[in-house]
Amino acid sequence: xxxxxxxxxxxxxxxxxxxxxxxxxxxxxxxxxxxxxxxxxxxxxxxxxxxxxxxxxxxxxxxxxxxxxxxxxxxxxxxxxxxxxxxxxxxxxxxxxxxxxxxxxxxxxxxxxxxxxxxxxxxxxxxxxxxxxxxxxxxxxxxxxxxxxxxxxxxxxxxxxxxxxxxxxxxxxxxxxxxxxxxxxxxxxxxxxxxxxxxxxxxxxxxxxxxxxxxxxxxxxxxxxxxxxxxxxxxxxxxxxxxxxxxxxxxxxxxxxxxxxxxxxxxxxxxxxxxxxxxxxxx
Numbered sequence: 001x002x003x004x005x006x007x008x009x010x011x012x013x014x015x016x017x018x019x020x021x022x023x024x025x026x027x028x029x030x031x032x033x034x035x036x037x038x039x040x041x042x043x044x045x046x047x048x049x050x051x052x053x054x055x056x057x058x059x060x061x062x063x064x065x066x067x068x069x070x071x072x073x074x075x076x077x078x079x080x081x082x083x084x085x086x087x088x089x090x091x092x093x094x095x096x097x098x099x100x101x102x103x104x105x106x107x108x109x110x111x112x113x114x115x116x117x118x119x120x121x122x123x124x125x126x127x128x129x130x131x132x133x134x135x136x137x138x139x140x141x142x143x144x145x146x147x148x149x150x151x152x153x154x155x156x157x158x159x160x161x162x163x164x165x166x167x168x169x170x171x172x173x174x175x176x177x178x179x180x181x182x183x184x185x186x187x188x189x190x191x192x193x194x195x196x197x198x199x200x201x202x203x204x205x206x207x208x209x210x211x212x213x214x215x216x217x218x219x220x221x222x223x224x225x226x227x228x229x230x231x232x233x234x235x236x237x238x239x240x241x242x243x244x245x246x247x248x249x250x251x252x253x254x255x256x257x258x259x260x261x262x263x264x265x266x267x268x269x270x271x272x273x274x275x276x277x278x279x280x281x282x283x
Contacts, residue, residue, distance in 0.1 A: 006055050008135050008143060010047035011150050013054075013123075017046020035260050037086070037094065038157045039253070045082050049075045053120045054128045061124050071124070072117030076108050079116075083107030090165050091268040094261045164253030171246050172269035172276070178243045179271065185236050247279055 021035035021043060036043040053071045060066045084107060087093050097103040102110035135143070257264065258277065266273035 002055070004140075004143065004147070005132075005135060006051055007147050007151075008138075009051040009054055009131075010044075011042065011147070012047075012131060012135075013050040014042040014044055014047025017043040017050070020046075033259050034256055037257075037260075038154075038161050039256065040153060040157045042154065042157075044154075045079065049078045049116075050120065050123060052078070054124055057120075057124065064121060064125070067124060068117045068121050071120035072113050075116040075120060076113040080104060080107045087267060090162075091169060091266065092165070093265040093267055096263045096265060161253060165257070168254055169266075169269065171249065172266060172272040175243055175246050175272035175275070176269050178239050178246075182236060182239050182243075185232055185239075247276055 018036050018041045022033065025033035025035050038044070053074060056074075057067055057070055060070065083093070083095065084105070093106065096106045097109035097112065098106040100109040100111060254276075
């Protein structure tokens with residue numbers, strides 16, 4: 001039964017956490033923003049964090065100071081671990097508290113940790129008893145069916161979201177590769193033009209010394225340079241078209257995540273990600 005109630009806590013508080021995030025975003029951005037890592041109306045970190053607090057810290061709920069400190073440490077540790085794992089798995093930093101004093105790796109910061117501690121005290125001592133009474137009156141069969149349905153929906157949402165993020169990362173990798181090739185082609189084109197100019201001058205001087213027509217050397221050099229330049233420019237244009245095509249694509253997952261996490265940073269493909277954000281912002 002302990003697992004049964006913990007799972008109920010997870011989905012209830014995950015949903016309420018999503019609602020709180022949506023309300024906060026509405027006040028901040030003056031519009032609806034589907035906050036959270038997943039597409040559905042749930043923030044798993046709230047469900048897991050508050051679920052652990054109400055489940056594990058029940059024996060010390062009468063000691064308000066100990067409850068505050070312990071819940072603050074527990075929730076902060078969970079937030080840090082979540083941010084760390086998301087960055088390592090998806091190569092993106094979803095939120096960043098680096099600009100706030102007393103932060104740790106940008107994943108957590110003292111001001112928010114203090115707020116989470118106070119919120120947990122209010123939930124454990126004021127809100128959770130009411131929710132628990134309602135859950136006790138829920139028929140076990142109904143609760144079991146709901147957990148199965150919610151669990152299936154959560155797993156499907158995780159799969160869709162993760163697949164969308166990995167797809168974005170593959171697109172960013174392609175854009176970075178194209179950008180690197182464009183830089184190499186531009187450098188080689190400039191270097192070729194420089195060498196051709198120097199060669200033309202050197203051969204022109206040699207021709208003059210041999211009483212040969214310097215024009216012929218110059219024309220040959222110009223022809224070779226023009227052929228190389230035309231071929232290189234065609235390849236550059238081809239790569240630019242491909243780059244623009246990749247940058248223009250924007251699926252639902254990308255659009256939602258950029259709105260839900262406005263401070264999200266790509267750790268592996270920074271330049272390509274910033275280019276995408278810039279173009280989407282203009283649109």
